Amino acid sequence: MSLFMSLALPFWVGYTLLNFLFRKNEFNLITSLALSYGLGLGLLTLWMFMVGIGGIKYNVPIIGIPLLIFSFFFAPFLFKKDRGNHPFVATPSSLKTSERVLYMILGAYIIYCIFYTFWRALNIPIYSWDAIASIAFKAKVFFFEKTIPNLKNFPNVAHPSYPIHIPLIQTWIALNLGTWNEQLIKIIFPIAFLSFIIIHNHFLTFYTNKKWALFGTTLLISSNLLVLHATISYRDLFLLYYNCTTIMLLLLWNSKKDDGFLILASLYAGFATFTKLEGAAYLLIDTTLFLLILLYQKIKPFKENIVKFLKFTVPSFGICSIFYFYLLFNRIRPEKVDFDFTWHSLSRIPIIFIEFAREMFLSKNWNIIWYLLALSLLINFAKIKKKVEIKLLLMTLIMFFGLYFLNCLLTQNYIWILGMQEKVPGISRLILHFFPLATLLIILLNYADESS
Amino acid sequence: MKKSWAKTKKELPSHPRPLLIVTIIVFFLTTGIQTVYQIKRFTTEIKTFSGKTLSEKNSSLFGLPYKFAVFCREHFPGKYRGKLITDLNLMDPEGMTLHTRLYYHLYPINITVKTDGPIDCYVIFEKKSARDAVPKKVKAVYNFDPSNILAIKEELE
Numbered sequence: 001m002s003l004f005m006s007l008a009l010p011f012w013v014g015y016t017l018l019n020f021l022f023r024k025n026e027f028n029l030i031t032s033l034a035l036s037y038g039l040g041l042g043l044l045t046l047w048m049f050m051v052g053i054g055g056i057k058y059n060v061p062i063i064g065i066p067l068l069i070f071s072f073f074f075a076p077f078l079f080k081k082d083r084g085n086h087p088f089v090a091t092p093s094s095l096k097t098s099e100r101v102l103y104m105i106l107g108a109y110i111i112y113c114i115f116y117t118f119w120r121a122l123n124i125p126i127y128s129w130d131a132i133a134s135i136a137f138k139a140k141v142f143f144f145e146k147t148i149p150n151l152k153n154f155p156n157v158a159h160p161s162y163p164i165h166i167p168l169i170q171t172w173i174a175l176n177l178g179t180w181n182e183q184l185i186k187i188i189f190p191i192a193f194l195s196f197i198i199i200h201n202h203f204l205t206f207y208t209n210k211k212w213a214l215f216g217t218t219l220l221i222s223s224n225l226l227v228l229h230a231t232i233s234y235r236d237l238f239l240l241y242y243n244c245t246t247i248m249l250l251l252l253w254n255s256k257k258d259d260g261f262l263i264l265a266s267l268y269a270g271f272a273t274f275t276k277l278e279g280a281a282y283l284l285i286d287t288t289l290f291l292l293i294l295l296y297q298k299i300k301p302f303k304e305n306i307v308k309f310l311k312f313t314v315p316s317f318g319i320c321s322i323f324y325f326y327l328l329f330n331r332i333r334p335e336k337v338d339f340d341f342t343w344h345s346l347s348r349i350p351i352i353f354i355e356f357a358r359e360m361f362l363s364k365n366w367n368i369i370w371y372l373l374a375l376s377l378l379i380n381f382a383k384i385k386k387k388v389e390i391k392l393l394l395m396t397l398i399m400f401f402g403l404y405f406l407n408c409l410l411t412q413n414y415i416w417i418l419g420m421q422e423k424v425p426g427i428s429r430l431i432l433h434f435f436p437l438a439t440l441l442i443i444l445l446n447y448a449d450e451s452s
Numbered sequence: 453m454k455k456s457w458a459k460t461k462k463e464l465p466s467h468p469r470p471l472l473i474v475t476i477i478v479f480f481l482t483t484g485i486q487t488v489y490q491i492k493r494f495t496t497e498i499k500t501f502s503g504k505t506l507s508e509k510n511s512s513l514f515g516l517p518y519k520f521a522v523f524c525r526e527h528f529p530g531k532y533r534g535k536l537i538t539d540l541n542l543m544d545p546e547g548m549t550l551h552t553r554l555y556y557h558l559y560p561i562n563i564t565v566k567t568d569g570p571i572d573c574y575v576i577f578e579k580k581s582a583r584d585a586v587p588k589k590v591k592a593v594y595n596f597d598p599s600n601i602l603a604i605k606e607e608l609e
Binding site: 109112116119120123124125127129132133136137140141144181182183218219222224227364367368372375379 | 471475482483490494501502510514531553555556559560
């Protein structure tokens with residue numbers, strides 16, 4: 001019951017704010033809940049962060065009641081709008097037997113993967129290295145101290161400068177449970193996995209149809225690494241969730257012109273910066289994508305563009321700055337930002353390309369997703385220019401690869417990213433943050449409207 | 453929006469059918485193979501973890517650091533600062549792993565505090581002749597085994 005309550009609050013807070021942001025109902029209930037999850041958790045951890053640095057001791061009412069009051073300001077908007085027509089289930093149509101069998105196989109595979117992630121997350125305690133060394137350990141410290149102590153006083157805690165969105169969510173769950181339980185606090189990961197599948201599916205359904213969206217979802221969860229990360233206590237799955245949802249929301253904003261999408265994307269981009277350090281770099285990519293969309297939307301009054309710019313940048317950069325100001329005031333240096341370039345670094349270029357190609361095409365992490373993307377780009381090359389969504393997605397994907405290419409070239413991070421010293425390179429976890437863009441592209445490139 | 457996509461249908465190149473079929477077959481094959489492996493792993497995990505308590509699972513996953521941490525927390529319950537005394541090389545991957553497992557499970561007995569600060573106990577872990585390493589002026593010594601001992605300071609700071 002207490003586990004349910006600990007999850008119900010962020011869902012509720014996120015749901016009310018989501019309904020406030022949109023003048024009309026843009027999503028069905030399931031997609032709304034999938035979006036509310038990340039939104040509510042983001043607001044929850046920001047509030048916990050403020051409470052913690054304010055020196056107030058954590059307990060459930062101190063954290064929960066102000067959030068509930070906050071949500072009641074937005075609750076009236078739940079009843080004020082057109083509910084729209086968003087059926088939960090596809091209307092049965094005349095399907096061939098072969099198609100019916102195919103859908104049943106894909107549906108069964110998706111259900112199996114979801115069941116597997118929930119079982120694994122809730123039956124195997126936290127054991128992976130980063131989780132016990134840093135993420136869950138910080139959460140355990142926050143839970144027992146009932147606040148955020150200065151992490152500089154914990155010299156052996158790995159990475160005091162890392163953002164603390166995930167540790168704070170785990171602290172919240174443990175506070176509700178009243179005890180530290182290494183299994184139950186992992187519930188947040190399979191739910192994030194499920195939520196992302198739903199959002200991914202909604203996006204594809206909007207641009208294609210239910211059949212192609214189902215293919216896209218199958219393709220997405222056929223990635224071994226994604227399924228694994230839905231069951232362990234790492235931060236990468238949440239960064240994927242926030243990062244890719246931001247991009248999808250920006251594209252939906254471009255298509256639907258409702259600024260609710262823009263503000264929601266901005267909040268998600270901000271929460272990504274509070275999840276992992278990489279989120280701050282992704283915010284720059286999101287901002288570039290936003291500016292590109294403004295360019296594609298042709299000329300508008302300058303004033304209107306400025307308003308839209310503020311709608312995107314103020315929430316996202318505002319959230320981002322909160323944590324970085326905290327680091328600044330506590331004199332905690334952000335890691336992984338040291339510039340280190342000599343002409344000799346250029347000799348890394350072939351290694352960078354080889355390692356990325358090896359990871360994408362020869363590892364068991366991605367099924368054949370990157371092959372399919374390469375093939376789809378080759379076959380549908382002409383479509384790239386015709387469809388603005390495809391063009392923007394492709395540019396965004398290139399920006400992500402470009403970011404890591406420059407990161408490997410200009411900083412010492414290449415040692416970690418390419419696995420020059422460690423057995424397990426970090427490259428796979430970095431690609432995880434944006435690989436769903438590849439599955440979206442594969443579907444959009446291959447989709448041919450069959451309705452006409 | 454959907455209409456604009458529909459309009460361009462005729463402009464879209466149709467797929468070479470054999471290529472599409474081959475791609476679908478390869479995708480189903482690779483996904484099938486990896487699912488078979490995943491199910492095998494799943495079955496092993498069900499056998500390993502089902503019907504066990506959280507403590508039993510942690511014991512089998514982490515071994516000595518977990519068991520010793522539980523022993524320490526049972527004998528000295530509460531939030532305390534401890535000093536780690538060990539023969540482990542904490543720079544070496546194996547030593548680092550054991551140390552991490554210990555400090556995680558030992559908390560709220562905190563051995564990650566600054567070593568020059570005040571402390572309440574000594575956590576002697578993986579130390580040959582650990583008994584000899586127990587500092588003077590301790591009020592209680594709890595032996596887990598000859599290499600692992602918890603010693604509590606006479607006056608708690």
